[in-house]
Amino acid sequence: MPDAFATRTLDIATGASETVHDLTGSCVAFLREVADGRDGLLNVFVPHATAGIAIIETGAGSDDDLLDALQTLLPADDRWRHRHGSAGHGRDHVLPAIVPPHATLPVISGRLELGTWQSVCLVDTNRDNANRQVRLSFLG
Structure with missing residues (x-):
């Protein structure tokens, strides 16, 4: 039986401008490797403030x-x-209260269960940090 828990860290270069970076393809590829047709949950977490x-x-x-x-x-x-960093950088520290640093999504038969137009995205408004990590964890 495959492991019930698997995790991976993605390194994402977001650049020097505000961005919405689509992670869906990376999530699907991760599940293809680790879910092995099982039901479970995918947690997507960004360990940045x-x-x-x-x-x-x-x-x-x-x-x-x-x-x-x-x-x-x-x-x-x-x-x-x-007030450190770029002008207005304090707002970046409020962002996670509005766009949380995590999402937990259903996985059915090894497949990510999103709606037709839904994508999993990293939202980064911090122009001072061009490199981010995102942790994908499957429990199933």
Whole structure:
């Protein structure tokens, strides 16, 4: 019987601009290797204080709409008490309260069960940290 728990860390280069990075393909590939047709849960976790995980449609403008909405909710200006880094960086530390740093998703028969237009995405508004890690963990 395969192991009931498997985990992997992805290294993601997000660059120097705000981004929504699609992780779905990496999640599917990971499950193909470790799930072995089993039911279970996939946990996606970003161990950073300034990034989050979102389930959102990508490629049709929704990813840019999300970044625009976050800019409206969390403007990159001097209102923030947390003041190191780029101007407005304090907002990046508030982001995980709105876009949580994790998502737990169903896996049925070894396959990630997302809706038709759903993708698993890393949301990173921190222009000061171009390299992120994302941990994928399967329990099944």
